[in-house]
Amino acid sequence: MAQTKKQRFYIRTVILVVLTIAIVFTVYSNLTKEKNAVLQVGDKAPDFVLVDMDGNEHRLSDYKGEGIFLNFWGTWCKPCATEMPAMDNQYGVYKDLGVQTLAINIGESDLKVNSFVNRYGLSFPVAIDRNKSVMELYNIDPLPTTFLINPDGRIEKIIKGQMTEQDIANYMDQVKPS
Amino acid sequence: MDKIVCTCGNVNPAGTELCESCGRPLNQETKEKKLVDMRYEGSARRSQTYNKTIIDKIWNFFSSVKVGMWIIVSILVAAAIGTILPQVFYVPATTEADIAAYYERIYGTFGKLYYELGLSDLYSSWWFQTLIGMLGISLVIASLDRVIPLYKSLKKQQTKRHISFLKRQRIYGIGEIEASNESIDKAEEKLKTMRYKVKRDGNAILAERGRFSRWGPYVNHTGLIIFLLGVMLRAIPGFYVDETMWLREGETLYIPKTDGYFLESKEFTYETYSKEESSEVFGEAIDRVGSIAKNYQTDVALYKGADDAVAGKPDELEFVKDSSIQVNKPLKFDNFSVFQMDFRLDELKAMKFQLQDKETQESFGDFTIDLSDPQPIYELQNGYKVEILDYYADFTGFEEGVPQSKSPLPNNPAFLVKMYSPEFPKGETSFVMIKETLEPLGENKHKIAFQSVETRDVSGLTIRKDLTLPILMLGGLIFMIGVAQGSYWNHRRIWIQRLEDGQVVIAAHTNKNWLSIMKDIDAVSVVANLPKYEDQQDLDSKAEKGEGV
Structure with a gap:
């Protein structure tokens, strides 16, 4: 059966297109692998349950409809300590506007976290991620890292490093339910 | 482009060198050659004639063995360059700036250049992966472009071939022989016993064996493509x-x-x-x-x-x-x-202390602090107790009077404690480090004496x-099957034909191992009368030597 010129053209085009797509896909996904592994803006924030220092359980999905200011920190991390009082101030302003603040300590001891909370007089809930599973889930590196989660439960912004009080106020405002 | 119609009536695709059916040379260039190029049976493997559209041009580019070879050479050279200095993955630094500094510090200007050219992360660079991808395209297209016409012409070949095809084969002989019909019958029988597949068409015989060895390279390429596919899947999350x-x-x-x-x-x-x-x-x-x-x-x-x-x-x-x-x-x-x-x-796990009277060293009880979970209060006997106010796992010193810890790892633990005793119900404050104790709020009567440590190991x-892995192994297996298929078997064909004028022609072709096919013919000659044959390529080289070329 003789092939017509048109058939040949189409077959060749299809083969070349398929191969090219395969290569572009591979190269692209390899280049963005690092980025894909971690959560990105727009992703659904993975659920977790942690118990805070007062014994209250906090489940992320229970806060649906509210904005969440999710801060990961360590007592030994200086920028974390620096931004804590500012966070506490803004928590006071925004908790009644539907923005919840949660501070997650990465695997330190109760004593250490309690002394820290008392020293800075923090009023927002602070919980310890004891087996580092929430840290793994959110790919936390470095400390501090803050996730802004909007009322739909999606990640609005990821902030790595220290924030000023003005930053914190702006961010909380960004996820305020309308 | 037009099809080429052979004298025998077969319609060949444009670009064909030897008629698929009878084997007649189809163009002037082939006619002028003394021996024909049998590599792809003279089929139109690469339709350079279809060179009009951009798709054809790209197709022909990847179909070229020469291009494929240059892709392989480029990959080899690039991969070799990647081994000159350690890749980023093996460098003890994490941030971009640290990595850059590392290359410059350890390897000097060359290291800096190496890093800046991106050679330090060569194997995951877009261009290296693109090169590998191009090798994949080249494998697919070059194979398709050859295996399909080769398959067609081997399938179409006739038992009876035109003399112009036979006389251009490397092994060729012609001559008058006695009882030629009987000889051809005997040759047919003999070849069958030698596990040749023999086809007969009047006065013509085509004996063929090991055709599947011709597919070896393509099986091999299929294995390689599966292998590359497996490597590609690694990019997909979950694999x-x-x-x-x-x-x-x-x-x-x-x-x-x-x-x-x-x-x-x-x-x-x-x-x-x-x-x-x-x-x-x-x-x-x-x-x-x-x-x-x-x-x-x-x-x-x-x-x-x-x-x-x-x-x-x-x-x-x-x-x-x-x-x-x-x-x-x-x-x-x-x-x-x-x-x-x-x-x-031996990372520190727990520390054992004793509450003592500073002067008399009298003990008021021991307690052990688990460094990963210190307790706020350690009760001792007779109303003595120790309260841990704060804990510094990796103590580095004071900053504006505040103790600092640079990490959560217990590399250098220090404690701010209050010691309660019947004498001092409000407590005495002390700052306890591994080898030293500070008394920030004045002289104390009691002290916390370090007793021993417990350590633990970290894996x-x-x-x-x-x-x-299974895909890579399958690819590797198919690759090896292809290699074996092409290496340990060879495709042999022997044509014997009695011409109109009564002369008998013998011709033979194999893709490798010419000595063996000549031995096969010799074995047939023992039972059947066959004309003497010559290795025409050998003759050529002899002639060249004789002429001193």
Whole structure:
């Protein structure tokens, strides 16, 4: 059966297109692998349950409809300590506007976290991620890292490093339910 | 482009050199040659004639063996350059700036250049991967472009070939012989016993064996393509995991990327060979280097969170199994393997203290602080107690009077404590470090005396999952089958024909191992009368030598 010129053209085009797509896909996904592994803006924030220092359980999905200011920190991390009082101030302003603040300590001891909370007089809930599973889930590196989660439960912004009080106020405002 | 119609009536695709059916040369160039190029049976393998559209041009580019070869050479050169300095992956630095500084510091200007050109992360660069991809395209297209016409012309070939085809074969002979019809019958019988597939068409015989060896290279290429496909799949999430974790004795941690598995380290063991047990084998070496490792082992328990569990809840873990991870003996579960890779010995775990009277050294009781979970109050007998106000795991000094800790690791623990006694019900404050005690609020009567430490070991584990391995192995297997198929078998054809004028022609072709096909013909000649044949290529080279070329 003789092939017509048109058939040949189409077959060749299809083969070349398929191969090219395969290569572009591979190269692209390899280049963005690092980025894909971690959560990105727009992703659904993975659920977790942690118990805070007062014994209250906090489940992320229970806060649906509210904005969440999710801060990961360590007592030994200086920028974390620096931004804590500012966070506490803004928590006071925004908790009644539907923005919840949660501070997650990465695997330190109760004593250490309690002394820290008392020293800075923090009023927002602070919980310890004891087996580092929430840290793994959110790919936390470095400390501090803050996730802004909007009322739909999606990640609005990821902030790595220290924030000023003005930053914190702006961010909380960004996820305020309308 | 027009089809080429041969004198025998067969319609050949444009670009064909030898008629697919009878073998007549179809163009002037081929006619002028004394021997025909049989590599692809003279088929129109690369329709350079269809060169009009951009698609044809791209197709022909990748179809070229020359281009394929240059792609391979480029990959080899690039891959070699990538081995000159260690790749980023092996460099003990994490941030971009640190990595850049590392290359410059260790390898000087060349290192800096190497880093800036991106050669330090060569194998994951877009251009290297594109080169590999181009090799893949080249393999697919070059194979398709050759195997299909080759298959067609081998399928179409007629038993009776035109004399112009036969006389251009490397092995060729013609002559008058007695009882030629009988000879052809006998030759047919003999060839059959030699496991040739013999076809007869009047006065013509085509004896053929090992045709499948011609598919070897294409089977081989299929294997390579499957292999590349497997490598490609690694880019897809879920197919490939390579993670590391540090796990302390007694700790239970989430295993990265495993979807709800937790690992508890029960004990890490590091053993060395003693001189008594192995002086014969390691005696000299032990004398020279001090000690030789015998075993690195982490005893672990594997747990799984409930299927609907959410992260963070440590209390719902279900025990899966106990295991001992040794070098090359990983813990296996769910396509994951956890390997023993590294260790740190003797990290501080707990510290034992004694509350004493500073002058008389009288003891009021011992207490042990677990460094990963210090308690706020340690009650001692007779109304004595110690309150831990704060804990600094990695104490580095004071900044504006405030004690600093640079990490959560207990490298240099320090405590701010209050000692309560019947004499001092309001407590005496003391700052306790490993070798020193400060009394920030004035002279104390009591002190916390350091007694001893408990340590624990830390295991460095690697978590691996590779679902592409079976695909890579299949690719490798098919690759080897193709190599064997093309190497250990060869495609032999023998044509015997009685012409109109009564002369008998013998011609033969093989894709390799010409000596064997001549031996086959000689074996046939023993029973059948056949004309003398010559190796025409050999003659040519003899003639060239004779002429002193």
